[in-house]
Amino acid sequence: MAEKPRLKLPKEAKKGDVIEIKTLLAHIMESGQRKDKDGKTIPRKIINKFACEFNGKPVFAVDLEPAIAANPYMQFHAKVEESGTFKFTWTDEDGTVTTAEESITVS
């Protein structure tokens, strides 16, 4: 995948804090419903899975359908008890995987 996913989450937090995480991936999310100017259906190409893990444990995940708008944006929360790394994974229906990581220091 060409562009890096955009992530927004705090770099630091206190133990037990609930933090907000926002993620954005540049992706066309072609629904398979559109037709090009010759009338041919533009083939479907979508991200169908998004997952967020913290220190290897699942936090949040989404099964996406073509109804998710282009450049899929996901916002959710996580409770942090220790320092560690969030890992985000986007999986395209064709198998392509995009990942990103962000660390957080929890005191």
Place this chain on the structure above:
Amino acid sequence: MVDRANILFSEYDLNKQLTMAMVGVMIIREEFSMRQLSRRDALALGVSGAALTLIGLDERASAAAKEAADQIAKFTGGKTATDGKISIELPEIAENGNTVPLSVSVDAPMAADNYVSEILVVAEGNPNPGVATFHFSPMSAKAEASTRIRLATTQNIIAVAKTSKGEFFTGQKLVKVTIGGCGG
């Protein structure tokens, strides 16, 4: 002619509108088969054609709603979902159906032994009603997620939440869409 319609309707369990339209077309076909169409006849044919198309559209709309219901039934395993606890945030009017902000949240604890594990979102009026399934864990802390979705037309958005204890809650919201977002 009405008797014919009634027989078709009761024997074959067809949609009443469709039955009437079918009989209408049969009548017209009988009248027109052997002679040239006058302008009035052509107009009548056109109107019945249009009526059939409209009924076709109506069928498609109810097909999408049925598929949405099927997806929900699959999610709940046939169990009934209680109304409430879910709130769906969507604009009253979506100016651009290509990107409509959506938030779903469930007013429920997220304890290790009792948390919202999934929320299913379906759009009754989209060609593919499935929108997303959100998966949560106790670490999510809040059973809440936001994203942006595509809506083809004015319709009901339905959300169903599942808890780790196997309970189901549901809610829905009507969104008016001015420009549809499915490329149609």
